Amino acid sequence: xxxxxxxxxxxxxxxxxxxxxxxxxxxxxxxxxxxxxxxxxxxxxxxxxxxxxxxxxxxxxxxxxxxxxxxxxxxxxxxxxxxxxxxxxxxxxxxxxxxxxxxx
Amino acid sequence: xxxxxxxxxxxxxxxxxxxxxxxxxxxxxxxxxxxxxxxxxxxxxxxxxxxxxxxxxxxxxxxxxxxxxxxxxxxxxxxxxxxxxxxxxxxxxxxxxxxxxxxxxxxxxxxxxxxxxxxxxxxxxxxxxxxxxxxxxxxxxxxxxxxxxxxxxxxxxxxxxxxxxxxxxxxxxxxxxxxxxxxxxxxxxxxxxxxxxxxxxxxxxxxxxxxxxxxxxxxxxxxxxxxxxxxxxxxxxxxxxxxxxxxxxxxxxxxxxxxxxxxxxxxxxxxxxxxxxxxxxxxxxxxxxxxxxxxxxxxxxxxxxxxxxxxxxxxxxxxxxxxxxxxxxxxxxxxxxxxxxxxxxxxxxxxxxxxxxxxxxxx
Numbered sequence: 001x002x003x004x005x006x007x008x009x010x011x012x013x014x015x016x017x018x019x020x021x022x023x024x025x026x027x028x029x030x031x032x033x034x035x036x037x038x039x040x041x042x043x044x045x046x047x048x049x050x051x052x053x054x055x056x057x058x059x060x061x062x063x064x065x066x067x068x069x070x071x072x073x074x075x076x077x078x079x080x081x082x083x084x085x086x087x088x089x090x091x092x093x094x095x096x097x098x099x100x101x102x103x104x
Numbered sequence: 105x106x107x108x109x110x111x112x113x114x115x116x117x118x119x120x121x122x123x124x125x126x127x128x129x130x131x132x133x134x135x136x137x138x139x140x141x142x143x144x145x146x147x148x149x150x151x152x153x154x155x156x157x158x159x160x161x162x163x164x165x166x167x168x169x170x171x172x173x174x175x176x177x178x179x180x181x182x183x184x185x186x187x188x189x190x191x192x193x194x195x196x197x198x199x200x201x202x203x204x205x206x207x208x209x210x211x212x213x214x215x216x217x218x219x220x221x222x223x224x225x226x227x228x229x230x231x232x233x234x235x236x237x238x239x240x241x242x243x244x245x246x247x248x249x250x251x252x253x254x255x256x257x258x259x260x261x262x263x264x265x266x267x268x269x270x271x272x273x274x275x276x277x278x279x280x281x282x283x284x285x286x287x288x289x290x291x292x293x294x295x296x297x298x299x300x301x302x303x304x305x306x307x308x309x310x311x312x313x314x315x316x317x318x319x320x321x322x323x324x325x326x327x328x329x330x331x332x333x334x335x336x337x338x339x340x341x342x343x344x345x346x347x348x349x350x351x352x353x354x355x356x357x358x359x360x361x362x363x364x365x366x367x368x369x370x371x372x373x374x375x376x377x378x379x380x381x382x383x384x385x386x387x388x389x390x391x392x393x394x395x396x397x398x399x400x401x402x403x404x405x406x407x408x409x410x411x412x413x414x415x416x417x418x419x420x421x422x423x424x425x426x427x428x429x430x431x432x433x434x435x436x437x438x439x440x441x442x443x444x445x446x447x448x449x450x451x452x453x454x455x456x457x458x459x460x461x462x463x464x465x466x467x
Contacts, residue, residue, distance in 0.1 A: 015165055017118070
């Protein structure tokens with residue numbers, strides 16, 4: 001299966017509130033909250049690390065879940081956010097977007 | 105409850121500010137007759153100071169950032185400020201009169217991912233709008249700006265402040281908003297000037313016109329529901345907070361002064377002398393504001409409208425008591441429902457006008 005690379009879009013606003021990440025698309029004002037696991041994927045979305053590697057290193061290790069199951073969940077999450085233009089997905093590494101994003 | 109409302113509740117529980125209104129300048133190229141500001145520059149924060157404040161706000165969890173003024177584009181570093189704010193991932197809303205926005209500026213706002221631009225329009229007729237702004241040609245330039253912003257795909261909201269001189273033009277402004285394909289919001293609130301001058305309150309629309317606004321289906325939706333008599337308040341109402349000011353929101357002036365809200369001139373600290381988080385957590389003034397529950401309000405706690413009134417604690421503060429009534433909101437509740445407020449029934453209505461508190465820099 002081809003690797004997926006994910007990067008945060010520059011057209012978003014985001015902030016960590018407690019253990020949840022708030023994310024809003026500035027294009028269509030869609031508002032999401034990401035749970036702890038999704039927030040970890042979000043913060044690791046640097047465009048350069050394959051999704052499978054993020055899941056293995058950040059999710060399976062920290063949350064003690066099965067790799068295959070975690071990857072399926074991560075792919076669904078990535079798919080949903082990419083439909084709103086919040087995450088960029090590619091089968092090749094993604095270059096930095098126009099804004100240098102600082103996730104807090 | 106919407107997701108956003110849930111986040112607001114969560115921020116309230118965690119004691120975090122979710123929204124900040126930052127005025128980056130009080131300078132303006134218009135001289136609106138109803139404006140509460142002094143337009144001189146008394147020592148605005150520098151670009152570096154503003155960037156430092158933005159970084160602090162991001163660190164404490166602020167998500168919504170409104171950049172306003174004055175006219176924001178009077179600052180040469182405006183786009184630098186917006187760029188930094190967007191790098192820090194704020195949801196940025198900009199309030200402007202649009203006069204200085206042309207194609208290039210609109211494109212830059214779009215590129216930076218500004219979520220919304222709010223533009224003041226007082227009338228669809230140049231002779232009325234320009235008489236209010238005291239800037240000839242301003243309506244033409246403002247409409248041109250809206251078209252540029254729309255052509256970039258930006259979300260634009262026309263803000264229509266209602267006053268004596270433009271009330272009858274309100275349907276015309278709605279029609280203009282429709283023609284331009286933008287949203288419309290109205291505000292019938294005229295506030296005293298920051299130096300305590302109350303003369304501009306004479307511009308407030310009379311009660312009969314306020315009543316027309318509240319009974320206009322196009323503006324309020326379901327009139328019967330909107331104007332229904334208030335239900336008896338439950339314990340949750342009496343234990344509740346009057347508004348988000350000082351709880352999940354605050355205001356910062358161009359000079360670094362922190363207030364509970366732009367309409368609540370209670371000096372609570374200054375970011376030039378203290379870290380924002382110290383002010384947010386430890387300011388005695390903000391703590392005082394946060395201690396207020398509906399049950400503590402003098403007069404209002406026994407008012408039929410206590411659960412549904414738009415009572416502004418800032419306007420009440422300007423009338424002399426942040427726990428007291430705001431007569432402008434008493435009037436709104438009365439005109440909306442036909443039921444007099446407790447303050448009106450006590451005969452105090454109107455007596456506090458002219459005793460407004462003067463805004464001052466934090467000591």
